[in-house]
Amino acid sequence: MKTIQIITTGGTIGMAVDPESKGAKPTSFSFITDNISLFSPYAHIQVDSYLNIPSPHMTLDHMVNLAQKVTYYLEQPEIDGVVITHGTDTMEETAYYLQHVLPKGKPVIITGSMSNQSEASFDGLQNLVHSVHIATLPESEPHGVLVVFQNEVHSPIYMTKTYPDRLPFFESLVVGPMAKRLKADEFEWIVPALDHPQFPIQYLTKDVVLFTAYAGMDRSYTDWAIASKKDGIVIQALGFGHLPPAVIPSIVEAIQFGIPVVITSRCAYSATGTTYAYEGGGKHLEELGCILAQGNGQKIRIFLSMILEQTTNLAKIKSYFS
Numbered sequence: 343m344k345t346i347q348i349i350t351t352g353g354t355i356g357m358a359v360d361p362e363s364k365g366a367k368p369t370s371f372s373f374i375t376d377n378i379s380l381f382s383p384y385a386h387i388q389v390d391s392y393l394n395i396p397s398p399h400m401t402l403d404h405m406v407n408l409a410q411k412v413t414y415y416l417e418q419p420e421i422d423g424v425v426i427t428h429g430t431d432t433m434e435e436t437a438y439y440l441q442h443v444l445p446k447g448k449p450v451i452i453t454g455s456m457s458n459q460s461e462a463s464f465d466g467l468q469n470l471v472h473s474v475h476i477a478t479l480p481e482s483e484p485h486g487v488l489v490v491f492q493n494e495v496h497s498p499i500y501m502t503k504t505y506p507d508r509l510p511f512f513e514s515l516v517v518g519p520m521a522k523r524l525k526a527d528e529f530e531w532i533v534p535a536l537d538h539p540q541f542p543i544q545y546l547t548k549d550v551v552l553f554t555a556y557a558g559m560d561r562s563y564t565d566w567a568i569a570s571k572k573d574g575i576v577i578q579a580l581g582f583g584h585l586p587p588a589v590i591p592s593i594v595e596a597i598q599f600g601i602p603v604v605i606t607s608r609c610a611y612s613a614t615g616t617t618y619a620y621e622g623g624g625k626h627l628e629e630l631g632c633i634l635a636q637g638n639g640q641k642i643r644i645f646l647s648m649i650l651e652q653t654t655n656l657a658k659i660k661s662y663f664s
């Protein structure tokens with residue numbers, strides 16, 4: 343029988359309705375030990391009640407400390423895999439970070455819930471049992487970090503929270519889920535493990551900001567980023583990666599100051615390209631020294647933060663995005 347280490351960080355899965363405020367707040371994870379018999383067909387579990395915070399409270403420091411804790415457990419010969427509970431709001435950022443920094447070999451699964459423990463629809467127990475099961479499967483091993491939610495298994499590279507209030511909650515836009523749980527304990531593995539760079543970093547010390555472009559945007563956000571000496575700027579630009587002309591002089595200044603400016607798209611199916619040469623078009627932005635990136639803004643921000651721990655050379659930074 344395999345041993346799976348559960349690490350709690352919080353999220354709705356660790357919440358119940360607070361009688362005073364009548365809203366969901368962090369409570370305990372005792373539902374795990376109360377339901378141990380549901381886990382025992384798959385694995386022996388150990389629970390590290392590490393944190394119980396809502397995921398909007400997650401910081402880069404939390405992610406770094408979590409990665410260190412997960413690494414510690416992965417290094418223990420008696421531990422076969424790790425399952426992390428996490429709030430769904432920023433789950434994609436933490437999952438993406440962990441995927442790029444953790445050693446490969448043993449599965450690491452991230453899960454949570456959309457209903458809290460006071461609701462009849464509480465989905466945390468099911469998601470957690472499925473996650474423990476998936477952490478024991480050899481098919482999970484090449485993937486490294488996976489997100490398990492509502493009978494689907496996702497890659498942190500593509501999964502994103504698409505609906506805050508209804509199914510499917512999470513989707514892997516472009517590729518779809520890596521695997522689906524078809525019925526009791528049967529899985530269909532659909533997409534092979536994806537390639538991605540590994541960063542041998544211990545810390546995230548850089549301050550990278552993320553803006554969304556809009557019709558009529560001016561240079562005030564980017565000017566503020568320059569004046570505040572931010573280490574990097576990511577802009578979810580319009581369409582295929584385009585910006586209003588009023589932003590451009592500030593972008594030029596940022597690049598002159600050595601601040602990398604990374605352009606992604608505010609479209610749900612985010613992609614950028616050099617189709618347009620007009621002022622602020624993708625071709626023009628690239629000529630100015632902007633880096634065109636594929637992926638959503640919140641993940642590109644984590645990606646740039648990791649790269650900046652390795653290099654601040656603009657050409658080298660750009661090579662990570664090719």
Ligand SMILES: NC(=O)C[C@H](N)C(=O)O
Binds near residue numbers: 397
């Ligand atoms: N479903 C959830 O977990 C949402 C919650 N606001 C969180 O991210 O912590």
